[in-house]
Amino acid sequence: MSGVGSTQAAERRLSQLVTVLAFALPVIFVLVPLAIFLVYSFFSVDQGTIVHSPTLGNYVRFFTDPIFLPVFWNTIVLCVSVAVICILLAYPAAYFLTTLKGRWRYALLMLLLVPLLMSYVIKIYAIRSILGLNGFLNKALVALGILDQPSTLFVFNMNAILLTLSLLLIPFAILPIFLSLERIPQTLLRASDDLGASSLQTFLRITLPLSLPGVASAASFVFVLAIGDFLTPQMVGGISGFTFGRILYSQFGTAYNWPFGAALSVALAIVVIAAILIGERFGRSRGTSV
Amino acid sequence: MGLKKAFLRLATIGLGIGLMTSAALAANLRVLAWDGYADPDWVKDFTAATGIGVDVVFIGSDDEIWAKIKGSEGQDFDVFAVNTAQLQRYIKADLVSPIDITKLPNQKDVLPRFRDLSQVSGDTKDGKVYGIPFCFDSIGLIYDTDKVKPAPTSMSVLWDPAYKGKILAYDNGEHNFSFTALTLGYKDPFNLNAEQMAAVKAKLVELKRNVLSFYTTADEAQQIYQNNDVALIWANYGQQQVKALQKIGAHVAYVNPSEGALAWLDNWVISKGVRDNAAAEKWIDFMLSKKIGGELSERTGFGNTVVESSSAGGNDKLVWLNNVEDPLKRSDMWNEVKATP
Numbered sequence: 001m002s003g004v005g006s007t008q009a010a011e012r013r014l015s016q017l018v019t020v021l022a023f024a025l026p027v028i029f030v031l032v033p034l035a036i037f038l039v040y041s042f043f044s045v046d047q048g049t050i051v052h053s054p055t056l057g058n059y060v061r062f063f064t065d066p067i068f069l070p071v072f073w074n075t076i077v078l079c080v081s082v083a084v085i086c087i088l089l090a091y092p093a094a095y096f097l098t099t100l101k102g103r104w105r106y107a108l109l110m111l112l113l114v115p116l117l118m119s120y121v122i123k124i125y126a127i128r129s130i131l132g133l134n135g136f137l138n139k140a141l142v143a144l145g146i147l148d149q150p151s152t153l154f155v156f157n158m159n160a161i162l163l164t165l166s167l168l169l170i171p172f173a174i175l176p177i178f179l180s181l182e183r184i185p186q187t188l189l190r191a192s193d194d195l196g197a198s199s200l201q202t203f204l205r206i207t208l209p210l211s212l213p214g215v216a217s218a219a220s221f222v223f224v225l226a227i228g229d230f231l232t233p234q235m236v237g238g239i240s241g242f243t244f245g246r247i248l249y250s251q252f253g254t255a256y257n258w259p260f261g262a263a264l265s266v267a268l269a270i271v272v273i274a275a276i277l278i279g280e281r282f283g284r285s286r287g288t289s290v
Numbered sequence: 291m292g293l294k295k296a297f298l299r300l301a302t303i304g305l306g307i308g309l310m311t312s313a314a315l316a317a318n319l320r321v322l323a324w325d326g327y328a329d330p331d332w333v334k335d336f337t338a339a340t341g342i343g344v345d346v347v348f349i350g351s352d353d354e355i356w357a358k359i360k361g362s363e364g365q366d367f368d369v370f371a372v373n374t375a376q377l378q379r380y381i382k383a384d385l386v387s388p389i390d391i392t393k394l395p396n397q398k399d400v401l402p403r404f405r406d407l408s409q410v411s412g413d414t415k416d417g418k419v420y421g422i423p424f425c426f427d428s429i430g431l432i433y434d435t436d437k438v439k440p441a442p443t444s445m446s447v448l449w450d451p452a453y454k455g456k457i458l459a460y461d462n463g464e465h466n467f468s469f470t471a472l473t474l475g476y477k478d479p480f481n482l483n484a485e486q487m488a489a490v491k492a493k494l495v496e497l498k499r500n501v502l503s504f505y506t507t508a509d510e511a512q513q514i515y516q517n518n519d520v521a522l523i524w525a526n527y528g529q530q531q532v533k534a535l536q537k538i539g540a541h542v543a544y545v546n547p548s549e550g551a552l553a554w555l556d557n558w559v560i561s562k563g564v565r566d567n568a569a570a571e572k573w574i575d576f577m578l579s580k581k582i583g584g585e586l587s588e589r590t591g592f593g594n595t596v597v598e599s600s601s602a603g604g605n606d607k608l609v610w611l612n613n614v615e616d617p618l619k620r621s622d623m624w625n626e627v628k629a630t631p
Contacts, residue, residue: 045618067625067626067629067630070629071629125513128513128514128517129513129516129517131517132514132516132517132518133517133518133519134516134517134518134519135517135518152455155502155518156502156503234461234506235510238502238503238504239498239499239501239502239503239504239628240631242628242629246628247625247629250621250624250625255617255618255621255622255625256617256618256621257618257621257622
């Protein structure tokens with residue numbers, strides 16, 4: 001009897017432990033660091049040491065210094081553009097995938113996701129040698145007679161960042177769009193066909209609206225990943241492609257101004273959270289209204 | 291019974307070996323150095339010549355040296371290597387001992403620029419010598435010999451519109467302010483007043499408009515060089531960068547600008563907790579021999595202080611790196627430069 005009782009007690013203790021862990025892990029690894037970040041953003045730095053007394057100075061500086069807001073705004077525009085490009089390229093790809101039958105569909109999907117297995121840095125290096133003035137892209141364009149001489153249009157500038165980020169993040173756009181397209185019941189499409197709609201009408205009035213939740217989450221995925229990236233701008237951005245991530249990075253690296261870096265991160269986090277909320281809200285309201 | 295006896299004997303032997311090694315360790319000279327500053331064959335030669343055993347610990351960053359020396363208040367090491375910019379911090383914290391250069395006969399035969407140590411900024415304090423120069427490299431200019439004619443003599447070539455979009459500069463506010471200050475003719479590039487800072491910043495904005503990109507690692511600069519039309523590289527990694535480029539067949543040469551090249555200089559210093567000062571002096575003197583100097587340059591590509599090397603000609607002006615007036619300010623202003631359209 002007592003043996004059964006003790007196993008029950010042990011099981012109960014175990015389940016309690018699991019519950020505590022389930023709550024403790026996100027708190028320790030997500031909430032606490034975020035809170036520390038927030039607290040740090042109200043500190044300041046003097047002679048290379050952090051002064052632990054609260055100040056709004058970092059935020060005042062962010063809003064009043066002429067360099068931060070323009071860069072911040074440009075970066076947001078850049079990342080929205082990346083999201084739009086990724087959606088425009090990913091949607092047809094995902095749509096094509098759903099038209100395939102059986103095993104092929106998933107085999108091709110896996111192939112499209114293979115780039116995610118490669119190191120991010122290696123991919124940037126590869127893209128950089130493609131984009132260079134003597135790079136593959138320029139050589140190909142000149143060889144094909146499209147250009148007379150190599151172009152500097154996509155060498156170390158904002159265009160290069162735009163191209164590289166789009167290329168790197170497309171898989172993150174394909175997956176959610178594919179999933180939302182796949183979830184559309186075939187019966188709806190057949191019904192539309194039975195009622196005499198053309199395939200264009202069916203697409204515009206049934207497929208597209210029903211896939212918008214996927215598009216919304218794809219867009220917020222890509223936007224969030226793009227805006228948090230400092231490595232790509234650092235490596236292909238050159239002199240004109242100066243982004244918010246690079247400023248942030250410099251605060252933690254060379255400047256050793258963690259409090260100001262934390263304040264900039266908070267600004268970034270607000271935009272990121274907003275993007276995620278918009279993506280989710282938009283996706284859900286569309287999903288439930290049909 | 292036999293087993294117990296054997297076990298006891300084994301334990302005694304083990305204890306004996308343990309005691310012997312710890313005794314040997316106690317007498318050994320404890321050296322903290324960068325990789326390449328205490329190669330095994332030199333250590334072997336040193337032990338053969340002096341009978342002093344050596345234990346070397348290698349470090350990977352300035353912060354690591356500070357942590358190791360400060361952490362033990364200098365008690366864990368006898369001799370260590372540190373650069374001139376860092377050395378003053380150790381002197382201030384009372385972690386290093388003054389060095390009697392009369393005990394270093396080889397110091398008399400070093401290259402002229404290292405002979406009078408009071409002229410090497412950062413090595414002395416209050417007339418006492420704390421650091422003995424050992425290894426250095428300059429931050430000069432790499433130029434493509436096919437594209438840049440005549441050979442440049444000053445960093446001012448980086449502002450030449452003829453090379454617009456063919457220049458690689460380095461992404462670091464501190465160094466960029468220092469070298470631009472030298473180019474503008476300022477005396478002390480590490481202590482700029484507000485007016486000079488503003489002038490340097492304006493000059494850097496012009497530089498930015500003339501360069502192709504700012505790089506951070508030597509590999510990165512090399513890759514950009516291979517895929518683009520690059521004529522000039524501000525060579526943060528000095529000789530190593532030149533040699534790597536020449537290895538891939540690039541037609542490049544290296545020059546220290548006439549207004550003065552920024553250069554780092556590593557020194558041997560004796561820690562406060564030195565156990566045998568004479569042994570430490572012998573080590574430093576041994577490191578200043580012609581043989582080691584030559585091999586150091588051959589193996590690492592860096593300049594040594596004893597025989598001429600490709601890092602700097604005898605008449606090149608070198609400006610030893612020093613701590614700047616306000617690193618945070620420079621970093622912020624560098625961001626402003628980069629953010630300027």
